[in-house]
Amino acid sequence: MSIIAFTVFLRTEMKSGQLMDGSKFYGALFFSLINMMFNGMAELHLSCMRLPVFFKQRDSLFFPAWAFALPIWLLRIPLSLMESGIWIILTYYTIGFALAASRFFRQFLAFFGIHQMALSLFHFIVALGRTQVVASTLGTFALLVVFVFGGFIVAKGDDIQPWMRWGYFISPMMYGQNAIAMNEFLDKRWSTPNSDPRFPEPTVGKVLLKARGMFMDDYIYWVLDKPAATVRVSSLLTSRHLSHRRIRLPARKYDPKTDGPKAQSPQRSFGLKYQSNHERKEHVTDVEASMPQLSCSDYYTEPQVPELAANERVEPGFCRHVKNFVVGRHGYGSIKFLGETDVRHLDLDSHIKFNNREVMVYMDERDKPPVGEGLNKAAEVTLLNIKCIDKMGNRYINGPKVDKYREMLIKKAKEQGAEFVSYDPVEGEWKFRVQHFSRYGF
Numbered sequence: 001m002s003i004i005a006f007t008v009f010l011r012t013e014m015k016s017g018q019l020m021d022g023s024k025f026y027g028a029l030f031f032s033l034i035n036m037m038f039n040g041m042a043e044l045h046l047s048c049m050r051l052p053v054f055f056k057q058r059d060s061l062f063f064p065a066w067a068f069a070l071p072i073w074l075l076r077i078p079l080s081l082m083e084s085g086i087w088i089i090l091t092y093y094t095i096g097f098a099l100a101a102s103r104f105f106r107q108f109l110a111f112f113g114i115h116q117m118a119l120s121l122f123h124f125i126v127a128l129g130r131t132q133v134v135a136s137t138l139g140t141f142a143l144l145v146v147f148v149f150g151g152f153i154v155a156k157g158d159d160i161q162p163w164m165r166w167g168y169f170i171s172p173m174m175y176g177q178n179a180i181a182m183n184e185f186l187d188k189r190w191s192t193p194n195s196d197p198r199f200p201e202p203t204v205g206k207v208l209l210k211a212r213g214m215f216m217d218d219y220i221y222w223v224l225d226k227p228a229a230t231v232r233v234s235s236l237l238t239s240r241h242l243s244h245r246r247i248r249l250p251a252r253k254y255d256p257k258t259d260g261p262k263a264q265s266p267q268r269s270f271g272l273k274y275q276s277n278h279e280r281k282e283h284v285t286d287v288e289a290s291m292p293q294l295s296c297s298d299y300y301t302e303p304q305v306p307e308l309a310a311n312e313r314v315e316p317g318f319c320r321h322v323k324n325f326v327v328g329r330h331g332y333g334s335i336k337f338l339g340e341t342d343v344r345h346l347d348l349d350s351h352i353k354f355n356n357r358e359v360m361v362y363m364d365e366r367d368k369p370p371v372g373e374g375l376n377k378a379a380e381v382t383l384l385n386i387k388c389i390d391k392m393g394n395r396y397i398n399g400p401k402v403d404k405y406r407e408m409l410i411k412k413a414k415e416q417g418a419e420f421v422s423y424d425p426v427e428g429e430w431k432f433r434v435q436h437f438s439r440y441g442f
Contacts, residue, residue, distance in 0.1 A: 001035050002035075002086065002087050002090040002091050003090070005028065005031055005032065005035075005091050005095065006090060006091045006094035006095050009024060009027065009028040009031075009095045009096075010094070010095075011093070011094055011095060011096035014028075014095060014096040016096070016189050016190065017189055017190060017192045017204060018192065018204060019196070019204055019207060019208065022185065022190075022204070022208035025097070025184055025185075026152065026181070026208070026212070028091075028095050028097075029177075029180050029181060029184065030152045030177070032087065032091065032111070032180070033114065033150075033152075033173065033176055033177060033180065034147075035087065036083075036084070036087070036111050036114045036115050036118060036176075037114065037118045037143065037146070037147075037173065038118075038143075039083055039115060039118060040115065040117075040118025040119045040121065040122045041118075041122060041139065041143075043119050043122040043123060043126070044122050044125065044126060044132075044135050044136060044139050045132065047122070047123055047126035047135075048126055048130075048131065048132045048135055050072075051126070051130060054068050069123075072123075073119075073120075076116070076119050077116070080112050080115040080116050080119070081112060083115055084108055084111040084112040084115055085108065087111060088104070088107060088108045088111060092104055092107065097184055098183070098184055098187035098189065100187065103183050103184070103187060106179075106183045106221065107180055107183050107184075110176055110179040110180050110183065110221075111176075111180075113176065113179075114172075114173070114176040117172045117176070121142065121146075121172065122139060125138045125139050125142060145167070145171070146171050146172065146173045147173065148167075149167040149168050149170075149171035149173075149174060150171055150173035150174050150176075150177050151168065151171075151173075151174045151177045151178060151212060151213060151214060152177055152212060155211070155212045155213040156168050156212075156213030156214075168213075177214070178214050178215050178220065178221075179221050181209060181212070181214050182209065182214065182215060182216075182218060182220065182221055183221065185205035185206070185208050185209050185214075186205055186206075186209075186216075186218050187205070190203065190204050190205030190208070191203045191204070191205060192204045192205075193331060194206075194207050194331065197356065197357070197385045197387055197389070197428075199211075199356070200332070200355055200356030201216070202298050202329075202330055202331035202332070287309055287312050287313055288309065290312070290319065290344045290345055291305050291308060291309050291312075291319075291344075292305060292308070292343045292344075292345070292346035292347075292348050293346070293347050293348060293349055294327075294348040294349060295349055296329075296349060298329055298330045298331070299327070299328070299329050299330075299348070299352075299354075300327075300328055300329070300330065301325070301326060301327050301328075301348070302325070302326035302328075303322070303325075308322070308343065319342070319343050319344045320340075320342045320344065321340035321341075321342070322340065322341050322342075322343050323339070323340055323341075324336055324337065324338065324339075325337045325341040325343055327348055327352050328354075328382075329354035331384060331385075332354040332355070332356070332359075332383070332384055332385070333354060333359060333381065333382045333383040333384045334381075334382045335352070335359065335361070335379050335380070335381050335382075336379060336380045336382075337375065337377060337378075337379045338377070338378045338379055338380060338433075339377070339378065341375070341377070342374075346374075346375070350363075350364075350367075351363075351367070351375055352375070356385060357383055357384075357385055357386060358383070359381060359383065361375055361376070361437035362375070362376060362437060368437075371435070371436045372436075375437065376436050376437050377435075377436065377437075378433065378434065378435050378436075379433070379434055379437070380421065380431060380432075380433050381418070381431065381432055381433070381434060382429060382430070382431050383429070383430045383431075384427075384428055384429055385428050386409070386423070386428050386429065386430040387425070387428040388401060388402050388405040388425055396425070397425045397426050398425065402425045405423075405425070406423045406425075409423050409430055413432045417434070417435075418432040418433060418434045419432055419433040419434075420432050421433055
């Protein structure tokens with residue numbers, strides 16, 4: 001089956017980087033996943049043959065149930081390693097998946113887990129059915145349910161009703177499908193910027209994941225929660241910044257009474273040094289805690305958060321009056337807050353949301369401060385992907401249709417209480433000014 005797989009999905013025919021190329025890789029991944037699942041089907045017959053021995057030992061009180069089940073599971077671990085390894089070695093690079101060695105081993109780990117899951121699933125079905133006929137019927141039904149709710153045949157998005165979402169999350173195949181799909185489509189070669197305005201995702205790889213209802217964050221591979229705050233703080237505590245803090249101490253006026261050449265005792269000098277270090281550590285902690293929170297990888301600020309922290313340490317109070325502070329999202333747009341802005345303790349993750357051709361500030365009206373305070377102030381908004389496209393999909397960058405499109409944008413800005421600034425049809429960039437914030441978009 002592996003030979004059939006890498007001859008059907010041959011590397012020379014498997015191009016990457018564009019939306020149209022993703023369907024072949026999805027097919028190759030799903031075919032590999034099906035083989036891992038069906039490899040566990042052989043356990044039905046073998047487990048049914050062992051049931052009389054198990055019941056005899058149970059009825060005669062020879063051994064507990066775990067003494068029968070544990071060796072079977074332990075002996076299947078080398079089998080899973082061998083089958084997963086043979087499949088990966090023969091198909092991974094011949095099909096043309098991501099070249100990084102880390103992604104090779106991550107796919108191997110995912111297939112190993114899927115194979116172990118399949119063996120356990122069929123052992124459980126045999127324990128329920130107890131006979132070959134009933135176990136085969138239950139096994140076929142379980143495979144159908146697992147495949148349908150696995151995330152490939154039927155996507156999680158609009159194709160599944162809300163009351164059916166539970167099936168998606170209890171299907172063990174869903175986690176395997178997400179793991180191998182994210183492992184492939186979050187690679188650098190799928191990071192081509194998305195130019196299709198119909199999809200809000202910034203890269204081609206994330207568009208392909210979103211289209212099938214897959215997760216789009218790499219940490220989901222390990223089924224972990226996102227370590228947002230930890231990443232932001234640790235990036236500020238590098239050795240470069242620590243040395244930066246040591247050499248930029250606050251200036252102190254010379255006092256001839258206390259700063260003369262007289263010698264001090266070792267105990268006193270040590271106490272003074274400890275006190276200054278302690279105060280400096282407290283100041284550093286206060287600076288880090290006051291920085292704006294921004295954990296999404298595709299969002300950015302100008303100046304960047306580490307730069308804000310460095311300036312605050314050198315010049316206390318710098319973050320109270322940051323001039324023309326910018327918050328943006330790559331591929332979507334940006335906001336430049338005019339004048340001076342107090343950026344201390346701002347939760348940018350919850351206050352600012354960029355969608356396709358739309359931006360929202362203070363989504364919850366209860367969090368919105370009065371006009372002129374916080375981020376509810378005058379700003380210049382830039383939205384991307386504002387392209388002049390007709391119903392047939394043809395794009396225009398000049399001519400009467402672009403002029404008419406620009407007039408429509410001017411009217412749109414006026415209706416939302418904004419002031420039109422400019423429109424670049426080549427870049428698809430629309431700029432307008434606002435005096436306060438709620439929700440603006442196309």
